[in-house]
Amino acid sequence: MARLVILGGGESGVGTAILGLRKGYEVFVSDKGEIKREYKNVLEHYGIDWEEKNHSKEKILNADVVMKSPGIPDTVSLIVDLVDKGIPVISEIEFASLFTDARIIGITGSNGKTTTTMLTHHILKGDGLNVGMAGNIGDSFAKMVAEKVCECYVLEISSFQLDGIVDFKPHIAILTNITPDHLDRYDYKFENYVASKFRIAKNQTDGDFLIYDADDEVIESWLAKHPVKSIVMPFSIQKELEQGAFLKDNEIVIKINNEIIKMKTSTLALEGKHNLKNTMAASLAAKLVGIRKQTIRDCVANFQGAEHRLEKVLKIQHVQYINDSKATNVNATYFALDSMSAPTVWIVGGVDKGNNYKELMPLVREKVKAIICLGTDNSKIVDAFGNVVDLLVETYAMEEAVKVAYKIAERGDTVLLSPACASFDLFKNYEDRGNQFKEAIKNL
Missing domain, CATH: 3.90.190.20 (Mur ligase, C-terminal domain)
Incomplete structure (x- = not known):
């Protein structure tokens, strides 16, 4: 029986523990801090071995695979020891993706991830698709894969989660924007953070899609030097595009191949320029999944928005x-x-x-x-x-x-x-x- 060690007893850790148990792993959860009572209850319910306020090296360094919480930096001595021993250290989204064939829409960026994730999920659900929303929002991806079967997952993904992927591949990747953030985790080098965000497209092939902000100079210049294999779908509020989404005469125009959808900006539920972009990204993803035009129009008009975001x-x-x-x-x-x-x-x-x-x-x-x-x-x-x-x-x-x-x-x-x-x-x-x-x- 393969041994799965999980570092961090939070949402992603406990979700991974449940999935690991269901898939036949011997599971051990270790947290250097205190594990919340609600998560301890779950671990105890499933009979999963755990410890808190300590990392017992002898119970960790014998792992076949380690899932580390996104909050733990790669520079921590325990992680360095694991890597030196050749034990794979992966993120929760990498582990969970091994156990699902569902289509994945992965959304990252410095800002706008949550709104874009929620809006994309709202549109897909509005068309009757069996769709799950997970990652940095709501349940962990691993817990969702463990507990229900979906046709499609919409995932909000942080750069820390992307740092721990090997084969993870979203069919549709969305990159909302890139501005300096979390630089303390990237040796204070902006280019390291940018590279981390672009890992979302690392395993994509020519049958996959990358939706991105064409007004973002950081993204544009990175793509010019590091072309991706996937089909690019830009969006812009500054210029008209051959393919993708853009603004013209107070309308959002979605143009994929020869199909066009138009939506008046006055009908959108979300206000502000940045939300025009979030709406474009979500609408492009929905159209690429095959959602009907009218559903997209209705859903962007009746969306409620994210709590704590404007x-x-x-x-x-x-x-x-x-x-x-x-x-x-x-x-x-x-x-x-x-x-x-x-x-x-x-x-x-x-x-x-x-x-x-x-x-x-x-x-x-x-x-x-x-x-x-x-x-x-x-x-x-x-x-x-x-x-x-x-x-x-x-x-x-x-x-x-x-x-x-x-x-x-x-x-x-x-x-x-x-x-x-x-x-x-x-x-x-x-x-x-x-x-x-x-x-x-x-x-x-």
Whole structure:
């Protein structure tokens, strides 16, 4: 019996454990931290051997294959030891893909992954397809493969997950955009991060498709030097394309071979330029899978959007409160500010990931009337914008930030939580941050 060792007892780890058990592996789960009670209950229910707050080398270095959680860097000594011993160390999506013949749509990018994944899933489901949505969103891919059979999977995939693939191959790959993010994991070299994202197309052949943003110079220049084997399907809001998706006369035009679908931008559920692109990417994927034109049109018009991503919370005294807690980098916040049409009170801050705030400067000058910093260290934000806005307030708790925003905002304004930073200084994660924001608004 082959031995499968899983490092990390979170969503992907426990999902892999269930799938491994069902496929006849001897399974052991090891987590250096504490495993959440809900996951321990699952492991105990299945009788899977596990440990926490420790990695027992003697129980790990005898593995036939190791699945490591995406949060564990390749540089950790235990991973180096495994690789030196010639034991394959793979990601959960690689392991799960070995046990399904379903068509896979894989979606990666620095921003827009979640919305594009949800919208693609929404369209496919709307046409009656038996489709699963997994990866960085909802259930792990492995758990889904273990528990139900789908015709198609729509997967949101991070660069960390792509780093651990060997043969994983999506039939349709979507690359939403590439901007500097997570550079601490890539030796602070942007090209390493770009290469990681492009691994999504690494195993594709000439029968597969790569959908990508043709307005993204990073993607365009990488493709020029490193052509892919798959059929490329670009999308653009700046230029007309021979094949792919583009904007013309306030309509999205989808053009594949000689087939054309047109959708008025005024009918789309999602607002903002970045969401035009997300809609194009999802619509292209849906058309390539064979979804009917009318279904695509209906579904992009009635889509609800992702929680914590430009989510309209409440209007209080003619002030709109918007939760964009999922904006954990500068680029995501750029999209958010760009889509604001009213004077904006901007709540920003958290754990800085080496952010350069300069690119936000024109938008801040144009749209932001006041800045509320929310973090344990706000010095970079104060330095960047202290002289740009009339009012800048430092706060250290969500309730305080929301109360300050409520006092500052006037009729017709928007209060936007778009932190441009990770959340781990004051919150468990970006969901916790967004939920606290919503709760604080309801308590006003």
